[in-house]
Amino acid sequence: MDGLLTPVATLHTNEKVKGTGLQVLQESSSRHQHESETKPKPKSHKHPPNSPEDALETLRNEPDYESLISTLRFLAHGPPQDPALFGIKMPGPLSAQLVQVLVSEIVPNYWTLLQQDFNGSRGSGTELLLACLRSITGINAILVRLRALTQEAKSEVGSKAKRPDLSVNLGILLSLLCHVLQGDNRVREIWQATTSGLDPRARARPLSQELLSIFGGGRIVGLTAEATTFVDTAKVQGSGDDDVWPADAVKYTKWLGQNIVAWQQSGPSQDESKFCSDLFAKALRLGHFVDVLVKYVLSNLLLTKGVNHGRFGLLLADLPQMEQRKVMSSVLKVFSNSYANRLGRCESDNSAAVISAVTGALSSIVAPDSNGRSHLVEWLTSSSGAGLGEGIAIRRAVLAVISQDKDSIVDVLEKSINQFGDQLYIKHSPILQQEAHVQVLLLSAGYVHRKSPIKLAIMVRSGVWLNAISNRLATSHQRARFLGMVVGEAISGLVDKGDKRLDFHVEETGQAEGKWYKELVNISDQIGNMDPLLVTQETSVVPKKSIQKKPTTKTTTTATPRAAAKPPQQGFIIEELGDEEMDEDVVAYAKPDSDAEDSDDDATLVRRDKPKAPVYIRNLISYFRDTESYDHQKLALMTAPTLIRRKANFGTEVAEHAEELASLLVGLQDKFEIDNFDGLRVQGMMALVVARPELMGQWFSKTFFDGDYSISQRASILAVLGLGARELAGFEASEYTAAVSFPSKTLPERVERLFISGGPSNSYTSPSSSSTLKPLPANAVEKVAKSLISQFLAPMAATAADAATGPDVLKLSTFTSQLENSSDKNPKIKIKSRTRPRVRAIPNTTAQLISTSFFSPLAARFQAALHAPSSRTRGIVFHPYLLALYLKTLALLLHAAGPSTLALPQMTAELWRLLLSTSVRAHAVGDLALTHAVLFGLLALLDVNENRMRDVCQELGSEVVETQEWVAGVFTGVRGGDAGDGAGEEEQVKMLAAGVLVRLRGGLTGTSCS
Incomplete structure (x- = not known):
């Protein structure tokens, strides 16, 4: 070993090295370099080491x-x-x-x-x-x-x-x-x-x-x-x-999922399988990407052809109970989003086949572990479970799996009945949640009736069942009463015969929706083959594309070789003649007008391949997908609002592609810095909401909580819901509405203006005429909220301004001046009289649509998000800006529905309790923007319920008293701005608190509320 090494140099030093460490390093480096140049280099060891x-x-x-x-x-x-x-x-x-x-x-x-x-x-x-x-x-x-x-x-x-x-x-x-x-x-x-x-x-x-x-x-x-x-x-x-x-x-999470899938597919040993499950459990705790991991593992271990379908169940069986519950919830969400939600109410012919396939997949998952079925039972019967906002197909599939065990399905029915009749549940649970649990109750009752009719008859004769129906009929919520009557008639039809069957003789239970609910007891799904769900295993590689930059005014794309090639000469040949060659009788054409496209000196910069505006929805979608083309993106944004509104009532293009188009619009990125990008994108989404309100209202509500989007994108979703509902209610009219109207149905603009005004000299405008919604700014909801605040508080300010000895707490002189200043800045806000503006009458159909498709889904999903296991969901909900915008959006929806809404008591109760919830008020401490949003919501509630305050006090007495105490504390706790500072944030909060107190105490005069 020693003979293989040759010494390079030997140094003997007797003096101590002086200087700093840097000097020592430099001297050592120079000596080493000098010796390296003078001494021969060592021989390289090309043979492998021995040890x-x-x-x-x-x-x-x-x-x-x-x-x-x-x-x-x-x-x-x-x-x-x-x-x-x-x-x-x-x-x-x-x-x-x-x-x-x-x-x-x-x-x-x-x-x-x-x-x-x-x-x-x-x-x-x-x-x-x-x-x-x-x-x-x-x-x-x-x-x-x-x-x-x-x-x-x-x-x-x-x-x-x-x-x-x-x-x-x-x-x-x-x-x-x-x-x-x-x-x-x-x-x-x-x-x-x-x-x-x-x-x-x-x-x-x-x-x-x-x-x-x-x-x-x-x-x-x-x-x-x-x-x-x-x-x-x-x-x-x-x-x-x-x-x-x-x-x-x-x-990184996806990489872990790939390794887990590959390991499971190779047939691991018992120790390897245990480590694989432990790694899966650790990966579930990494952060906010549980759904990403579960979807990947589920797709490759269960929903892929040619794999062992039992591997996912074995992987799940070795997990701890908490992780099993989390995975099962994520699995059900994947099945809902990918397969079940497409079926709607499952009225199509292929619904049964898809549900049977999902049932087979769920059965293979829970088969290896006895705890899997108990997790499904808990998912169906928990107060925040049963797939809030999801279609009925996923509940049918889960109940079909549970129905294989008699004790489990009876357990589901008993828990559902107890929950169905609980007074606190009826009073505080969102109606969307109650509808999901009613579906579970009716489906499970049908399975129990087929397996053990005596068991169902005994349960119906019990006091729990009778109290449940009584509590439902005694509630003040119209929708809750309707669900109670439907359930009572449906289950009585299974147990009782002839004249003994329960019949409330009301119109609602005999209509289409009531009949659909009562038919749920007759549905029986079977465990089927998973083939309709399976996909071929393949690896897709998406090439990374370069980003095309926004062209300038004179920058154009170069012509392709095909375009540059000269076409063959056909037909006549035009030949230029000189002046001396022209006959005297030949009249020369006039010189054409200048063309903007031909104004460039360089002919190679003139564009001849500009894309044309899309005329079909499928073309519009292809333009949005082409994220590398500036022209396609700009044309699609500018065309979408008009095209969607024009196609809304002609054909089925919008109905078939609404969700796909909405998904593209929500996730669209401004890569080319297009002018008014956000306004055009929001207008496109609003066009979808106006075109298909029943579908898109619920879709946007679901996407706000479940989608993987940024804060600004979620804020745009809230703006679309609030402003779209106001347009449906007739408060605003988009500038694109007139653009899509049929020409034969409209007068020329000048004639229409004269016709509406009654003559050229009459400048009066009807107070009930709708305002025009201009291109939307980023804070469109804030603008509308300020306008409503001025409308709410203007009568009080005008009345109190006349009384020199008015309430000192209001600072009414400053308050009135602020409203006048706001009116000067915003032409929409005009204080013309001291009487309350006339309440605009809204058709009940529109009010019911706003309630069921906009307000209820948005409010119910907030309650579900509070109980979600994912910290990411709660982080989104309680983001200060998003929470304030969310509360203002709910208030706008309530105001758009108006006082003629049949579901107004239920909407009032949900929003009032949400505003006074501990979680909201805790986040509002020290946050003026969120406090402002809560006060605005309370002011909207009081304005809409002005004529029914006695009923409000009877239904929400404790909430009303609690509101007075909290708002009074906010008013005294906020310092307030200087009288001359105008629109300071603290001054606005103090002004709103004063307005709520005056409205609340004035509305309670003469009522029985203590």
């Missing part, structure tokens, strides 16, 4: 490339005599030293060279290095080194002297980590290399737990995401898609 110690010594002494490759090959494949003697992937002191040298010394110096020589073969230097580092020791070493360099980079932020090598080394480590982890079988490979040959109960279990902590604890995502802030990720070699994918939580 791990020899390999460690070689790596420490700056080996050349050939020696490095031979050493890496020795470490990757082990000693040729006995591979069991040593393995660099096995945890140990020697392997830790080797890995540390590889990560800290070899990788920074040789990574670029290894990448240049990488050819994809297993014998290449890059693959040999990665094979040595694909272990628990290697990944830990990379993460530790990454943390150290990141801390160094953070400490140098703001300092003048910076190390330029930090960014380079961080980029190399990130690239190395991407290569080490890349692959669908990487987790399995690392686990097997770490635990092979060990007693599972002695040493393998701690190592497995450490692997779970590394992969499922979020450590990789956190460190890489922090390191990318100091690195240009576009220059990181081999990271894939020009970014460091482990830093993206969604991509």
